Each structure stands twice: as C-alpha cells, then as structure tokens.
Amino acid sequence: MSVAHAHRELDGLRWAGLSGPRLEVFRALGEEYRAEIAEAVHSLPEWPALDRYARTDTGLVRLSRLSALTRVNHAQEYAELAAMAQGANQSERTLLLVNLRGDLPAQASSAGCSDLAWPGRVFAHNEDGGAELAGRLLLVTLDCAGEVPVTALWYPGMLPSNAFTLTGHGLVFGLDHLPVTEPAIAPGRHFVARAVHRARDLDEAVRLLTELPSAGGFAYNLAELRTGRVAHVEAAAGSSAVEEAGEGPFWHTNHLRHLDLPELVTRSSRERAKVLDALEPPAEPDVEWFLDVLTSPHPRGVCRQPAEGDTATLATCVVDLAAAELTVVPSSGKRFTCSVAAALAGP
Template structure:
C-alpha cells in the first residue's frame, strides 16, 4: 500500500493525515517535513545541553545505556524514529538526543504545559502546550491511520515521536502530558517511546498497568481520559515509580503543571513558572455546575494569576503554544493555536480526517 499524506488545516494549525504501512509512513513523514524537522530539532535550546552531557565520559555511557534500554524496551517506536530520521535525512543520533532530552540531567528546559480536569456529570480534559518561543510555527496536528493500529491524532513536534503533548486515540483514550524535570533520572526506557507505545492501550486500568510495566527514565504526568466511561485519571510516572489521582463526583476538579504532586519522595526541579501556575489553579474556583468547554478555554488562555497562559519573560523564553479542550461527554475537541481562533471538531472527525 502506497503512503498517502493529505494536508488540511484546523484553527490555523496544519493538520496532516498519513495513511499506509508503519515504517514507510514514518519515512515519508520525515521526507515531507524535513525542513520543519531540522528547524525545530536543531533550534531546540535543550539540544546544546544534550551535546554537553554527551561530551562527558559519564554522560556518553549513560546515554548509550539509555538508548540500549529504549531500543530493547520499545523496538517498534524506536524503529519509527529511525525511519523518520531516514526520511528527513538527519542523523538518528540527533533525533535520539532530542527525544531523550527529559531522560537525562539537562540544565536547559523550555518544556512546560498545564492540564485541568473535571469529572462531574460532564467530563473534560484540557491541556495547554508550552514550549520554546517560535515552536508554534513548526507544530503540526498529525493523524496516523496506519495499517496495523487504530487511528491516532496527536499534536506533533516534527522530529519527535508523536505522543508527548496532546493525543486522541481510536481506542477511546485522550492524553495530556506534562513534562516533569527530574533531578536525577534513573535508567529506563525513553519517556517519549513509552508515551507513543501507550497509544495501543484501552481503559484507565490498563494505562496504569502499562506504565508500571514499562518504566521510563524521565518523568511525565499523564492526564488520561476514557471517552467510553468518562473516567479521568492522573498518573505520575518518574524513573520507575508511579502514583495516581482520580477525580470523581465528590472532588471533580483536578490539575497538573510541571512538578510532582503525588510522588512526593521523588526529587524534581520545580520551575518558577510551574509553581506560579499551580498556585493560580489552586486559587481557582470552578463553577458549581458542570463547566463547559468555553470556561476551560478561558482558564487556558488567560495569563497568571488568573489563568495558566504563558508569555516569555526575561530568563524564561517559554510560552503557551496552543490549547486543547476535550469534552469527553460531547465527544468534541476544541483547538486554539497561540493567537488564533478556536476551532471545534468531533472526535470521530479528528481521527478520520476531513
């Protein structure tokens, strides 16, 4: 089967639908977006930190072990990245350094993100994607309709494995991921590879089991929604440890930024921005009745202390790149690119393409 790549647009963001065999599809995707891959990956502030780490004897050894564990623990996802590198004509090592930037100590980070959840009569999972200023110009909404897996639509950083930001899967799952900068990650599978493999899992219990059986080196907070049941779950996964929190009708409101809330014994590096956004969400009072998507979008697009929207400031060139609100009850997703007009689409259409 030939690979088909269709180009569309949603809310001002490029929306690309890829159909075909897995390896050929990722190779074709790399070729199609080679310019964006190079611009985003080679322009990452974190890449310099990875190069410095790689240049030390201990760092080179730890990276080699991390790559070995990743290739062994997530061979399919590793192969996807290798095909992406071939298509983009960029060294696989370069893409590995980009994708593993949160799995080793790194003195540079522009990653952010905030998630807010509501589990009442209506279930909502909302996600702000934060990153380096200018990366919004490279982002792509990517729908994968591969031969051997249910459809997946993910916010994609070209050069990364799709899955480290916001995802909707054909197995009825919604994911919003928050970067957790650990002080000293332990050996494990690269977290991007674990997150991509999670697209083949259905149901919140199986998500927990999967993360427990596939320990990542670095940390992610997984904010999980089940479209079939409306259940929401937060899972912190950090260097082999996991902890959970499930909002319910008695305490429907939940949130997460970029430091650990439940794995209290795992040392992390809480940035000033993460703490400020956490404080804003702690002070926030949701409506007494089930809030609708518009209320969540308002929280995501207002700056602190009233919301969690980020503009760059001296010493921190991170910003909110785009926002997503998934209304699980209505089976709708609203997309708002930085400075753009929100667009709402059904889950079914988001997975099938226009």
C-alpha cells in the same frame, strides 16, 4: 503499499494526515517535514548542551545504556523513530538524542504544560513550549495499518507522544514535563508514552504506565471518553504514582504531587498550580469555562505569554467528554471545533 497524505490549514495550525504501513508512515512523515525537522532540532535551545554532553565520557555511557534499553524494550517505537530519521535525512543519533533529552539529568528550564479536567465533563491541556516553536507545532493524524488512528500535537523530530493525543480507543492524553534531577537508567519516556497509545482503555493505560519504567518523567493526565473517567499517573525515574479523579476539578502542572523524588521546580509551575488549585468553578462548568482558564494569563488563568520568559503556550486543546468534541485554540489563530471522530479521521 504507498502512504496516503492529506493536509488542511487551520487558522494558526497545520494539520497533516498519513495512512499506510506503520514504518512507511513514519518514513513519509520524516520526508514530508524534512526541512521543519532539521530546523526544529538544531534550533532547540538545549541542542548545544545536549550535543556536548553526548560527547563526554559520562554522557556516552548513559546514552548508550538508555538507547540500548529503549531499543530492546520498545523495539516498535524505536523503529518508528529510526524510520522518521531516515525519511528526514537525519542521523538516528540526532533524533534519538533529541527524544531522550528529558531522560538526562535535568538542567534549569522553564519548560512545562498545564492540565485541567473534570470527570464526565471536560479534559483540557495547554501545550507550552519554547516561544521560538510558535507556528512550528503541527496536528498530525497517523492511521497505521492494523491499528486504530491517533491524532496528536507534534513537534517535528519528536515521536508524536509528548504533548496531547487522542486515540481510536477513546483515550485522551495530556502530558506535563517533570524535571527530575536523578533520572533512572531505563527506556526513554517518549518511547514509553508512544507505547501506551495502544492501550484499549483507561485501566490498561494506567497499568502500562506502572509496569513500563522510564528514565525521565511525565505526568500523564488521562481521560476515557466512554466512561468519562479521569486519572493521572506520575511516571518518573523508574517510579510511578496513580490517582483517579473523584468529583470536581483535577489538575497537574510541572512538579510532582505524589512521588517523592529530587526535582527542579520552577516558579511558573508553582504559580500555575496555585491558580488551578484555587479555582472556584460554576455549578455546571462547560467548555467555555475551561477555555477561559487555559487561555487567560496569570493570575486569572494559566496561559503563558512569551514575555514571561522563553516558554509560551503554543496551543490549547479541550475535549468535551460528554459530547465527544475536540476544540483546539492555537496561540496565534482562531478556535477550531470538530467531533472526536472527525479529528481521528484526519484532515
């Protein structure tokens, strides 16, 4: 069975859709974006340090243990990465190292994202990444045979799991990097995040995140379209903490709010947290209010400009939970809105 491809150019964002057998889809994804993957991997600011660390005795031992645990406990997701590497003509080691970079002892970094949600109303995510990645981020819809589709923001070379995702089970994911300084010896966090895409509802997603340990850390911000429920799970260094939203705004940035673990907290994460914590929402907050918060710079909002450092807001994704609509605003481009059903159908 061959893989079907579809493409669409949004203003400021490319959208690709692939459907077919799982591993053939990932092999085709690697092949189609071979040049982008090679460029993205080797232009990562962390790449030289990652490569050096992987060649030290300490790095070799840790990476060997992390990769073995990942391969055993997340064989399906590991096979996806291997297939993508094959299609991209990259070594499996290279893509594995890039996908495990957040599972290694944290270095000083300005990486981060922001999430803001309101149960029953709106879920919003700012995807922040290296300013050099502007224009390289894609929207991809993967429709693997026998499974529900997923539509995700995708960094070429990464598993499509570390940013923003919609799934055919009616779940919305927004992930925030948590730079813990003492990661566990456990599977890689990208592989855990990808495995949770199979969850059929919010309760199952939360359960999986508390049962599947990861070496590094993510704050998983979750919403369920059917019920409008919102929750977040901090999963880091083999530990987890869960909080479900009550009434009112619910937010997360890039430092721990519930777990007590050693971490590197950036000034940017603290400043964005202060903005979100001090919000005075209108009585009936709508998509426009959320967009204003996420696309406005500090101190009005949490949009990060390239001038602030080496990290910028690359895209904003907002889901109207009541209307089941997705709005995407690329950093350089025009706003795009469609139904969740259309987003999952692909370009």
